Amino acid sequence: MDKEKAAFAARLRGALEARGIEASAAVLEKRFNSRYDGAAVTAQAISGWLNGKSMPKQDKLRVLAALVGMQPHELQFGGKPAVAEGKADWTQAMAAPDRAMVDAYFSLPVPQRKLVRDLIASLARAYEIAG
Numbered sequence: 605m606d607k608e609k610a611a612f613a614a615r616l617r618g619a620l621e622a623r624g625i626e627a628s629a630a631v632l633e634k635r636f637n638s639r640y641d642g643a644a645v646t647a648q649a650i651s652g653w654l655n656g657k658s659m660p661k662q663d664k665l666r667v668l669a670a671l672v673g674m675q676p677h678e679l680q681f682g683g684k685p686a687v688a689e690g691k692a693d694w695t696q697a698m699a700a701p702d703r704a705m706v707d708a709y710f711s712l713p714v715p716q717r718k719l720v721r722d723l724i725a726s727l728a729r730a731y732e733i734a735g
Contacts, residue, residue: 608659609656609657609658609659610656611682612653612656612659612679612680613653613654613655613656614656615678616653616654616668616672616679617654619672619673620632620672622672623671623672623673625671625672627654628654629647629648629650629651629654632650632654633645633646635671635711636650636664636667636668636671638711638712638713639667639671639711640663640667641714642663642664645664653668659680662676665679665680670710
């Protein structure tokens, strides 16, 4: 296990603990896969992340970071970035009920998230016609 992987695993376990999420591969597998749009990730792969044997690819890192309420670069490297990123965290401008709604949306299974997106698109089109 190299230092980078071990440090990542420690950050991930600490972030999970801070969010009240058990640092268990089985628990994280369910939460992660409910938010991830790609092929399901196995508990074995997640165990590798938690134990410092492997690192997730960027698409998976983004989902993990969102799950624990961190920026991807903070979870991957620790600390704050030396250079500010071009994108602002748009969720900071949201009211608490809206942030809760977004969190609830990301906890839905992928097919239900698609239904929500379709509903919002339909409502937006109807508003444009009426407006």
